Amino acid sequence: MPPLADRFGRTFPYLRLSVTDVCNFRCSYCLPNGWQPTGTERFLTGAEILRLVRAFAGLGTWKIRLTGGEPSVRRDLTEIIRTTAAVPGIRRIALTTNGYRLAERAESWFDAGLQAINVSIDSLDRARFRLITGHDRLVEVLAGVEACRRLGFSAVKINTVLLRGLNGDAVDDFIDFVADRDLSLRFIELMRTRDNADYFADQHLPAHRVIDRLTARGWHPLPRVEGAGPAQEFMHPDSRGRIGIIAPYAKDFCASCNRLRVSARGLLHLCLFGSGGHDLRPLLQDDTQIGALQTTLTNLLTLKRDRHYQAEGDFGTLPSLAATGG
Incomplete structure (x- = not known):
């Protein structure tokens, strides 16, 4: 069948696939009260x-990125990685994790076929890390990052959500952290959701301020590579690492959109800030349904909008980004 494409000429080689909504951290910008079960959870099975x-x-x-929640809370995560990596046509498997017990799990994931990993670290200060996540695990998470570097993952990245009052004064610390490490650090501008208006107003730090700081320190933008995510990457001749900026409110941010999202319950989200999802689960019950599923996906892409409409006050219907895998 023809590749997935929308009305605006964008193609979609990249799927962000959530395998669970459950997370064992309580990050202030995502799940400040922790994950709350409803008793109706039935996440996608391995099949x-x-x-x-x-x-x-x-x-x-x-390209498939496995997300959550926190993917590692699933006991069958290693098998999901293994079977996904074996699918013909899939060239890259990536994972986003909070780093919980990463040091002891990274090797089994690597052996199963995982090639790239993103680890969420919103502060390099132990006390602030605990304040943001609800867990005193910074040392453990950093050990996991080093384990991934030693194993030889093709990409080891750190995700850092910009928070004006919690890490906004530490941008230089993060830049210095990657100077002698072959890491890519992603600064992610805080995004507005349906329920975080007060937090957003208090903690939002515009991404352009970090770009200004990078430019002042001699960092230069790099061209996008095939299949890349939304980050604008920067390099410095004296740094082993790179810095990426994800700026969802920047002009033309959506013009390069190349990814779709499926939630842990099987809902296709055409946009992170969309108004609900399209239920694919009825078409996932038998191998004979794959053709019908592909036709459905192709048809649904005609509904994808040209951009998000946050500037017009449309923040979607999702209470938090954990519900779609971020």
């Missing part, structure tokens, strides 16, 4: 995930 990946791969998707 459903495999059918979904096969359908997307048949439509030209070659």
Whole structure:
């Protein structure tokens, strides 16, 4: 079948696939009260995930990022990585994690076929890390990052959400952290959701201020590479690491959109800030349904909008980014 494409000429080689909504951290910008079960949770099974990946791969998707919640709370995560990596057409498997017990799990994930990993670290200060996440695990998480570097992952990245009052004064510390490490650090501008208006007003730090700081320190923007995410990458001749900026409110941010999202319950989200999802789960129950699923995906792409409409006050219907895998 033809590759997935929308009305605006954008193609979608990249799928962000959530495998659970559950998270064992309580990050202030995402789940400040921790994950709250409803008693109705029924996340995609391994077989459903495999059918979904096969359908997307048949439509030209070659990069899968497993997300959550926190993916590692699933006991079958290693098997999900293994089966996903074996799907014909899938060239890259990545994972986003909070780093919990990463040092002891990284090798099994690497051996199963995981190639790239993003670790969320919102402060390099132990006390602030605990304040943001609710856990005193910075030392453990950093040990996990080093374990991934030693194993030889093709990409080891750190995700840092910009928070004006919690890490806004530590941008230089992060820049210095990657100077002698072959890491890519992503500064992510805090995003507005349906329920975080007060937090957003208090903690939002515009990404352009960090870009100004990078420029002042001699960092230079790099061209985008095939299949890249939304980050604008910067390099410095004296730094082993790189810095990326994800600025969802920048002009034309959505013009380069190349990714779709499927939630842990099987809902296709055409946009992170969309108004609900499209239920794919009825088409994931049997291998004979893959063709029908592919036709459905192709048809749904005609509904994708040209951009998000946060500037017009449309923040979507999701209470937090954990519900779609970020």
